[in-house]
Amino acid sequence: MFKRIGILTGGGDAPGLNAVIRAAVRTAIGEYGMKCTGIEDSFEGILGETQLRKLSLKTVSGILPRGGTILGTRNKGSFCKIIDGEMIIPEMPIDEALRNLNRFKIEALVVIGGEGTLAIAERFHKRGFPVVGVPKTIDNDLSATQVTFGYRTAIDIATEALDRLHTTAASHDRVMIMEVMGRNSGWIALEAGLAGSADVILIPEIGFSIDQVLKKVYAREKAGSLFTNVVVAEGAKEVGGSEIYLDKNELRLGGVGEYVRKQIEERTGKESRCVVLGHLQRGGSPNAFDRMLGTSFGACAVRALVSGERGKMVALQSGQVHTVPLVDAIENIKSVPLDSQLIRTARDIGISFAAVDEDEH
Ligand code: F6P
Numbered sequence: 001m002f003k004r005i006g007i008l009t010g011g012g013d014a015p016g017l018n019a020v021i022r023a024a025v026r027t028a029i030g031e032y033g034m035k036c037t038g039i040e041d042s043f044e045g046i047l048g049e050t051q052l053r054k055l056s057l058k059t060v061s062g063i064l065p066r067g068g069t070i071l072g073t074r075n076k077g078s079f080c081k082i083i084d085g086e087m088i089i090p091e092m093p094i095d096e097a098l099r100n101l102n103r104f105k106i107e108a109l110v111v112i113g114g115e116g117t118l119a120i121a122e123r124f125h126k127r128g129f130p131v132v133g134v135p136k137t138i139d140n141d142l143s144a145t146q147v148t149f150g151y152r153t154a155i156d157i158a159t160e161a162l163d164r165l166h167t168t169a170a171s172h173d174r175v176m177i178m179e180v181m182g183r184n185s186g187w188i189a190l191e192a193g194l195a196g197s198a199d200v201i202l203i204p205e206i207g208f209s210i211d212q213v214l215k216k217v218y219a220r221e222k223a224g225s226l227f228t229n230v231v232v233a234e235g236a237k238e239v240g241g242s243e244i245y246l247d248k249n250e251l252r253l254g255g256v257g258e259y260v261r262k263q264i265e266e267r268t269g270k271e272s273r274c275v276v277l278g279h280l281q282r283g284g285s286p287n288a289f290d291r292m293l294g295t296s297f298g299a300c301a302v303r304a305l306v307s308g309e310r311g312k313m314v315a316l317q318s319g320q321v322h323t324v325p326l327v328d329a330i331e332n333i334k335s336v337p338l339d340s341q342l343i344r345t346a347r348d349i350g351i352s353f354a355a356v357d358e359d360e361h
Pocket of ligand 1: 012075114137138139181182183234252253282
């Protein structure tokens with residue numbers, strides 16, 4: 001049994017991170033009598049001068065409904081570089097981190113993060129340090145788990161935003177474009193688009209054609225609906241084009257919504273507006289599902305460490321929380337399958353993905 005474990009959060013925040021921290025601390029202290037150390041600002045907290053803090057039952061009291069992470073996070077460590085549009089994690093100063101962990105008597109780690117953070121966690125495992133990962137991303141693009149916490153809250157927020165855009169779009173006979181997060185996968189755009197009654201959904205998995213978007217706008221007009229709602233994932237690409245960045249050096253996506261808006265307005269003369277939902281999708285209180293999933297993940301991570309599991313990640317599969325190898329989480333991105341039921345359903349009810357061959361579906 002470990003005497004003390006460390007907990008850290010890495011990558012972009014997601015609603016439900018505090019639920020995981022709280023559950024891990026309550027399980028570690030309450031169930032197993034261990035001590036917990038919070039590592040601040042992701043792996044930065046165990047480098048250099050270190051930034052550590054005691055986590056007690058009292059410090060995690062009341063944090064379940066809170067957004068963000070009480071431990072702070074970083075999505076680009078001081079040891080990371082971006083070269084030619086790719087995040088490179090060179091040599092994470094792992095010896096220094098291990099020395100610091102040893103110095104503060106931290107015997108195992110619960111690492112909560114996305115693909116990049118979990119890849120670093122795997123390096124600790126390879127050096128023989130006990131670690132269990134907890135998957136996190138609002139994009140829901142980690143393949144080893146059915147769903148990540150934060151995702152459903154993001155969908156709720158995007159759906160509500162779409163509902164609101166709907167009434168103003170209809171009142172002004174405008175085309176409204178809502179840009180949502182989704183770097184590699186279109187899960188948020190797809191599910192929020194379905195739940196919020198979008199007319200066009202543009203996702204990274206299906207190259208879009210502006211001609212097809214216009215076709216939908218005109219078809220709706222012909223049928224008597226003078227407004228159109230478009231949801232676009234930030235990573236969506238026009239056929240033959242590439243992702244649009246706000247800042248390529250920092251890998252900051254953004255701008256595809258405005259690009260689509262401009263094309264529509266210029267080519268149809270219809271007034272079009274774009275709303276970028278951005279970090280509103282990540283901030284604030286997690287919904288009930290994400291609180292429950294985060295809590296289940298946090299408790300399971302500690303149980304896994306105690307029962308001797310190493311190099312594992314907790315995951316939801318077939319409705320059950322259990323553990324899978326950490327490498328499974330790092331290796332594959334979970335895209336929206338083109339033959340998925342959700343895509344089929346969307347097409348059945350008349351939603352367009354603006355694919356070049358859209359009419360054949
Ligand atoms: O990975 C989650 C995510 O929300 C992506 O969809 C998005 O591209 C990225 O984080 C944005 O991160 P940042 O907070 O650095 O702008």
